[in-house]
Amino acid sequence: MATSTAPKSLLRPMTFPRKLLLGPGPSNMSPRVAAACALPLLGHMHPEFVQIMDEVKEGIQYIFQTNNSLTLAISGTGHAAMEAACCNLLEPGDVILVAWNGTWGERFSDMAARNGADVRIVKKPAGSVFSPQEIEKAVTEHGPRVVYLTHGESSGGTLQPLDGMGVVCRRHGCLLVVDAVASIGGAPLYMDKWGIDVLYTGAQKVLSCPPGASPISFSAAAESKMAARRKKPVSFYLDMGWLANYWGCDGQPRRYHHTAPISNLYALREGLAILAEEGLEDCWRRHRRCAELLHAGLEDMGLTLFVDRPEHRLPTVTPVRVPTGIDWKEVSQYVMKHYKVELSGGLGETANEVWRIGLMGHNATPDNVRLLLRALKEGIDHCRSKVH
Numbered sequence: 424m425a426t427s428t429a430p431k432s433l434l435r436p437m438t439f440p441r442k443l444l445l446g447p448g449p450s451n452m453s454p455r456v457a458a459a460c461a462l463p464l465l466g467h468m469h470p471e472f473v474q475i476m477d478e479v480k481e482g483i484q485y486i487f488q489t490n491n492s493l494t495l496a497i498s499g500t501g502h503a504a505m506e507a508a509c510c511n512l513l514e515p516g517d518v519i520l521v522a523w524n525g526t527w528g529e530r531f532s533d534m535a536a537r538n539g540a541d542v543r544i545v546k547k548p549a550g551s552v553f554s555p556q557e558i559e560k561a562v563t564e565h566g567p568r569v570v571y572l573t574h575g576e577s578s579g580g581t582l583q584p585l586d587g588m589g590v591v592c593r594r595h596g597c598l599l600v601v602d603a604v605a606s607i608g609g610a611p612l613y614m615d616k617w618g619i620d621v622l623y624t625g626a627q628k629v630l631s632c633p634p635g636a637s638p639i640s641f642s643a644a645a646e647s648k649m650a651a652r653r654k655k656p657v658s659f660y661l662d663m664g665w666l667a668n669y670w671g672c673d674g675q676p677r678r679y680h681h682t683a684p685i686s687n688l689y690a691l692r693e694g695l696a697i698l699a700e701e702g703l704e705d706c707w708r709r710h711r712r713c714a715e716l717l718h719a720g721l722e723d724m725g726l727t728l729f730v731d732r733p734e735h736r737l738p739t740v741t742p743v744r745v746p747t748g749i750d751w752k753e754v755s756q757y758v759m760k761h762y763k764v765e766l767s768g769g770l771g772e773t774a775n776e777v778w779r780i781g782l783m784g785h786n787a788t789p790d791n792v793r794l795l796l797r798a799l800k801e802g803i804d805h806c807r808s809k810v811h
């Protein structure tokens with residue numbers, strides 16, 4: 424049998440430039456998080472690791488502002504948390520109302536349909552948000568068991584007001600699912616006070632961790648719906664029954680379910696600790712201040728923000744319109760080449776229309792705002808000088 428040769432590419436060291444990640448995610452890891460990733464592995468059932476899991480759970484309860492006992496981190500990125508919400512909460516035939524104002528409503532609809540749900544949609548253009556009256560009207564029309572909303576729409580740059588949405592859902596006997604992947608820690612959110620039944624986020628945005636462990640929490644009402652399922656969820660890996668046990672949420676001795684991504688959970692523990700040290704409210708304020716500085720700077724340059732109403736702007740991700748005659752990609756490439764700064768394009772409806780600027784966690788500093796503004800201005804001037 425011929426022995427295959429080792430790939431030459433692997434015999435060279437891995438080299439790449441350091442980049443400042445100011446797109447919609449991931450953000451740069453904070454040095455403390457990077458150090459946590461490098462800690463020696465523990466076994467996934469060792470008492471020291473179990474304690475780390477318990478601390479991660481407490482940290483998630485804090486950033487979600489919830490007392491829910493079914494609170495843990497899904498092993499996987501934000502999409503895995505979305506899938507976990509879908510496959511555990513929904514049964515074939517369940518009506519779900521998805522508020523769609525960008526990519527995340529679109530994707531959640533797709534996942535819900537794959538789980539056999541009867542998906543109804545209430546749609547608005549990217550850049551706009553829903554009022555409780557609009558949601559109530561759609562709920563009255565469709566009679567869903569579950570309602571989905573995106574708190575931080577990273578494709579359209581909106582911050583969905585949630586206060587009052589839980590009350591609407593309660594009144595009509597449905598559960599409220601909220602995606603806070605792009606917003607947690609960057610804008611106020613109170614899971615229990617606002618009556619949210621399922622909330623999830625990711626690690627690689629405000630928490631400044633590597634992607635791969637995604638916090639999620641379920642209310643008692645969501646737990647009751649899951650307990651009454653006729654059939655098990657189709658996914659074994661994301662089955663909340665198993666995960667509740669593995670994370671010590673069901674009062675039973677922990678059983679092996681899967682090997683937790685140990686280093687990702689060290690990182691998440693550190694990211695949560697950094698946020699706890701700063702304080703949630705101070706972290707919200709820092710993101711708001713940086714976003715305002717950025718928005719003012721962009722407007723001073725004569726650019727137009729994609730989201731009109733300041734109170735609907737997501738502090739963590741800002742889409743800004745690409746001026747006519749300018750190629751967004753050329754500017755992004757200029758900024759990367761000369762500043763090693765990531766400046767992303769749009770997504771879905773906003774593709775080719777906007778740049779998206781992320782200021783999250785470790786990266787949300789006034790210095791980074793100033794650097795980005797300077798790099799962007801230079802990039803646009805460079806493109807203009809080529810046009811004329």
Ligand code: PMP
Pocket residue numbers: 447448500501502503527573575576577602603604605625634
């Ligand atoms: N929801 C929102 C609002 C997001 O911004 C993202 C990531 N851009 C996701 C879900 C999916 O997360 P991931 O890429 O970590 O799977």
